[in-house]
Amino acid sequence: MRNYLLLISFLILAGMVNAQDSVNSGGGTALSSAGFASFSIGQPFFVSQISATGAVYPGIQQGYEISSEDGLDIYPSVSVKAYPNPVTDYLILSFSSFDLYGIKVILTDSKGVFLRLSEIVEAESRIDMASLSAGVYFLKVLKDNRLLKTFKILKK
Template sequence: MKKNILLGVMLCTSPLIYSQATFASSGGNTISDKGSLTFTVGQLVYTSSHNDNGSIAQGVQQAFEFQLLSNSDVSPKNFTLLTYPNPTSDNFVVKLSDTSYNKLEYTLFDIQGKQIKTGGITKRETSIAIQDVSNGVYFLKVTKDKQLLKSPKIIKK
């Protein structure tokens, strides 16, 4: 008899065990003229939907993918930029292929898009100190007249 009561209680309460599907650490919402979006950081499961206009994945246990889109008519064809050492612990050097590109500016962003540091690139090799920032992945945005030229990834360890 005790086994039957225990089994009945377990069967009745087992759906309640799965009622907590999210351990939310953060979240928010945003509204624009195109629609609205509500999000929660910390979901354990995600689903996705696809149609002709695009796709959406609901949930957060997915990899981040960053892509740099460019237009060959806008980007200079002979401009190359090298950052070294990468990964770094104290500072890194931005080396330009051509010194004719003057009045360049850089902005360093963290993985969340927060602006960390800005400055000018005036020489062929410019050293940027990052010993005061925490370890992680950063993005360096190099611009001329507010036009994006390059955006390399910098790793601080």
């Protein structure tokens, strides 16, 4: 009787285990001038497909996000420079051929803690960094509250 109970328990648990199962969380189509490939995040098949023109091998695709901190494509005429880097006393922020209305800069430390918000009114502006301790800082340049560029600043 004990063996039957053990066998029934095993069969029930075996039906509940879904090892090697994959739930697809996304997908799409990648296009180029050479052709296209449809894909899904997960593992929709397990058999290799090989032909004279190419091959497809199975595997789990791990989805991840790539993001850029620079928003220069929003305002393509923007040219922003920050120098000197590393800085000791003053950081110079230089803009060329751009309307400065609505430009703000946000200074944060390496942990993302807000330190300062400044409005830019001149094409070449000085940002006082003398009172800050040595370390890494991030300067975010915004226009109309949209990110243009992020600078990593080293303070001596």
